[in-house]
Amino acid sequence: PRTIFSGIQPTGIPHLGNYLGALRQWVKLQDEATPDTTLLYSLVDLHAITVRQDPNQLRQWKKESLAMLLAIGLDPNRSIIFHQSDVPAHAELMWILSCQASTGYLGRMTQWKDKTASAKENSEKLKLGLLSYPVLQAADVLVHRATHVPVGHDQAQHLEFAREVASGFNHVYGQDVLIQPETLISPAKRVMSLTDPAAKMSKSHPNARSRILLTDSTETIQSKIKAAVTDSIEGITYDPSSRPGVSNLIDIIYHTNDTSDYASQDELARDLASLSMRSLKTRTADAIDRVLEPIRARYSSLIGDESTLIDLAHTGAVRASDSASGTVARVRKAMGLS
Numbered sequence: 237p238r239t240i241f242s243g244i245q246p247t248g249i250p251h252l253g254n255y256l257g258a259l260r261q262w263v264k265l266q267d268e269a270t271p272d273t274t275l276l277y278s279l280v281d282l283h284a285i286t287v288r289q290d291p292n293q294l295r296q297w298k299k300e301s302l303a304m305l306l307a308i309g310l311d312p313n314r315s316i317i318f319h320q321s322d323v324p325a326h327a328e329l330m331w332i333l334s335c336q337a338s339t340g341y342l343g344r345m346t347q348w349k350d351k352t353a354s355a356k357e358n359s360e361k362l363k364l365g366l367l368s369y370p371v372l373q374a375a376d377v378l379v380h381r382a383t384h385v386p387v388g389h390d391q392a393q394h395l396e397f398a399r400e401v402a403s404g405f406n407h408v409y410g411q412d413v414l415i416q417p418e419t420l421i422s423p424a425k426r427v428m429s430l431t432d433p434a435a436k437m438s439k440s441h442p443n444a445r446s447r448i449l450l451t452d453s454t455e456t457i458q459s460k461i462k463a464a465v466t467d468s469i470e471g472i473t474y475d476p477s478s479r480p481g482v483s484n485l486i487d488i489i490y491h492t493n494d495t496s497d498y499a500s501q502d503e504l505a506r507d508l509a510s511l512s513m514r515s516l517k518t519r520t521a522d523a524i525d526r527v528l529e530p531i532r533a534r535y536s537s538l539i540g541d542e543s544t545l546i547d548l549a550h551t552g553a554v555r556a557s558d559s560a561s562g563t564v565a566r567v568r569k570a571m572g573l574s
């Protein structure tokens with residue numbers, strides 16, 4: 237039997253990178269799952285507070301993110317969908333794993349290094365939660381005994397860390413107390429920013445035109461793609477290192493085309509070779525709109541239904557607590573805490 241777990245920070249409407257890199261895989265795994273597969277998808281609000289959040293904004297984002305997980309096609313009868321902070325076992329296991337995790341390893345992780353590079357001389361401002369962020373992520377996965385974790389490329393290192401923590405823990409307290417999860421990286425593993433194609437598309441980038449939100453209208457998609465940074469080389473070719481902007485658009489067309497008529501991006505690019513930049517952008521915007529249109533429609537009907545969202549969050553929390561309780565009991569017993 238497989239257990240699938242993944243999470244997303246409720247820090248705004250998810251973008252196209254989140255969708256192609258992770259969320260779409262979540263739905264696919266759900267739809268293809270055999271009856272003995274358990275699926276858990278979490279809105280990781282405790283991860284969201286590693287940077288300061290306005291309480292009302294966070295509440296709103298949690299609600300919007302929940303509505304979006306339903307809008308993309310997650311079925312609450314099949315998948316356990318829940319807010320991380322509703323299940324205290326995540327935080328409990330995190331503390332226990334903190335006593336196992338190496339600060340040296342944590343300090344070498346990409347996300348920590350990126351976020352601290354700019355604050356080098358000011359460690360007073362660097363919060364402990366940012367350093368221990370991967371420990372909480374490890375607890376998320378391990379507390380549910382996940383066997384498979386579908387994510388985008390940027391999370392691979394965090395999951396490597398989770399396996400390391402699990403194996404260290406098991407070495408001390410007994411094999412099989414924790415399960416080492418496998419990372420499932422989706423084919424669209426790194427969707428790039430529209431304004432700076434050398435960087436990944438991200439929720440926190442100050443320029444809102446760098447990303448397509450899953451709620452963006454047809455017109456907004458068209459205007460953002462029209463303004464996307466490309467280059468002035470004649471013709472269309474696929475070469476992510478020398479033509480990152482153009483290649484990102486080709487990637488987007490390639491990955492939004494679910495039935496994939498092409499064996500590779502190169503093959504698709506050969507078909508697009510004679511297009512003008514303008515036509516390539518029209519093709520890209522159309523491809524995105526085709527995928528987002530039904531999501532947008534479902535989202536707008538779900539977001540107004542407050543009582544259903546509250547009920548679903550409650551049911552998800554109960555089922556997720558149930559899923560986590562066995563591991564916590566096992567860990568406590570193995571360590572002499574009970």
Ligand code: TYM
Pocket residue numbers: 241242243244245246253254255256257258259280283372373376377385386387388389390391394424425426427428436437438
């Ligand atoms: P988050 O909220 O940043 O992103 C959610 C998912 O979207 C993927 N993703 C992308 N994929 C491709 N291209 C992009 N530009 C892009 N941007 C984001 C991410 O890889 C991720 O899969 N720490 C995690 C949340 C988390 C988690 C977990 C994930 C907490 N606990 C346990 C898996 C298992 C995060 O901040 O994801």
